Amino acid sequence: MKIGMIGIGDIASKAYLPILATRQDIELSIASRNQEVVHQAAQQYRIKQAYTSVSDLIASGIDAAFVHTATLSHPEIVKQLISAGVHVFVDKPIAYTLSEAEQVVSYAKQHDVQLMVGFNRRFAPMYRDVKQHIQAPETIFLQKNRTGPLSDLRTTLFDDFIHVVDTLLYFTGEPTALSVNAKIEQQKAHYVVLNLHKDNTTAIGMMNRNTGVTDERLEMTGNQRKLVVHNMVNVISFEHNQEQHRTFEDWTTTLYRRGFVDMIDHFIEHIKQGTTCESSGEAALMAHEICERMIHELVTR
Numbered sequence: 001m002k003i004g005m006i007g008i009g010d011i012a013s014k015a016y017l018p019i020l021a022t023r024q025d026i027e028l029s030i031a032s033r034n035q036e037v038v039h040q041a042a043q044q045y046r047i048k049q050a051y052t053s054v055s056d057l058i059a060s061g062i063d064a065a066f067v068h069t070a071t072l073s074h075p076e077i078v079k080q081l082i083s084a085g086v087h088v089f090v091d092k093p094i095a096y097t098l099s100e101a102e103q104v105v106s107y108a109k110q111h112d113v114q115l116m117v118g119f120n121r122r123f124a125p126m127y128r129d130v131k132q133h134i135q136a137p138e139t140i141f142l143q144k145n146r147t148g149p150l151s152d153l154r155t156t157l158f159d160d161f162i163h164v165v166d167t168l169l170y171f172t173g174e175p176t177a178l179s180v181n182a183k184i185e186q187q188k189a190h191y192v193v194l195n196l197h198k199d200n201t202t203a204i205g206m207m208n209r210n211t212g213v214t215d216e217r218l219e220m221t222g223n224q225r226k227l228v229v230h231n232m233v234n235v236i237s238f239e240h241n242q243e244q245h246r247t248f249e250d251w252t253t254t255l256y257r258r259g260f261v262d263m264i265d266h267f268i269e270h271i272k273q274g275t276t277c278e279s280s281g282e283a284a285l286m287a288h289e290i291c292e293r294m295i296h297e298l299v300t301r
Contacts, residue, residue, distance in 0.1 A: 004062035007069035021045035098292040105281040115281035123259035140203035150188035164205040
């Protein structure tokens with residue numbers, strides 16, 4: 001399979017190139033407007049086909065593409081790939097507005113092209129394990145803190161907090177009610193809190209971008225059990241007043257722990273089989289819709 005990668009920035013360099021460039025079952029090509037960056041990446045990973053335009057990458061005959069460019073460029077680039085019949089994996093979010101995201105998803109459907117959105121937490125082994133052990137959770141709490149920098153509400157929600165939203169949806173499904181609160185000063189979002197409700201489950205997602213640490217903590221209760229996952233790596237299980245600790249083996253890579261390995265495998269395998277990906281564009285719209293609703297509620301308030 002011929003795979004293209006567009007955008008060789010921080011996330012591509014850290015999470016995607018180390019995985020894709022070492023796979024034996026694909027032929028990887030890369031593209032970036034920055035000629036120096038694309039040349040350096042091609043040398044480092046011994047990639048023979050490197051381009052400075054999306055058009056040239058498409059013309060090389062790729063079957064699928066990973067898009068890691070800035071969010072503002074997503075709609076244009078993804079549509080260009082879809083028009084050429086290229087299956088697309090795009091970093092979250094699809095776009096900064098719900099309407100743009102809906103247009104891209106609709107466009108992919110019209111052209112019968114697969115579109116997958118990069119929500120890696122759905123594929124993080126510890127989060128998948130938690131979901132299997134507590135299939136009917138009563139309460140869920142997910143906190144994802146950052147040290148900054150502060151940004152406006154839309155950028156904060158769509159570029160970062162959308163991970164929290166999608167992870168809660170992964171555990172709960174479509175909510176029946178939601179409420180939101182936030183601290184916004186001088187048009188900068190300091191913290192955001194989201195409450196989701198479905199049937200007998202209450203889920204709370206929180207992000208503070210003004211803390212002294214970057215960390216993530218998931219707590220889930222139900223079935224006479226409480227599970228706590230810290231930074232997607234360390235799990236504490238409480239049951240019958242007993243506490244048990246579990247983590248990965250020492251040599252387990254960070255990219256596997258954080259779900260990137262299984263997520264990339266998932267996309268490539270579903271493209272080969274012609275089946276719909278778990279975090280398809282259509283499925284991902286729910287997280288985009290909730291972020292848009294959060295903005296509406298907070299701004300009108």
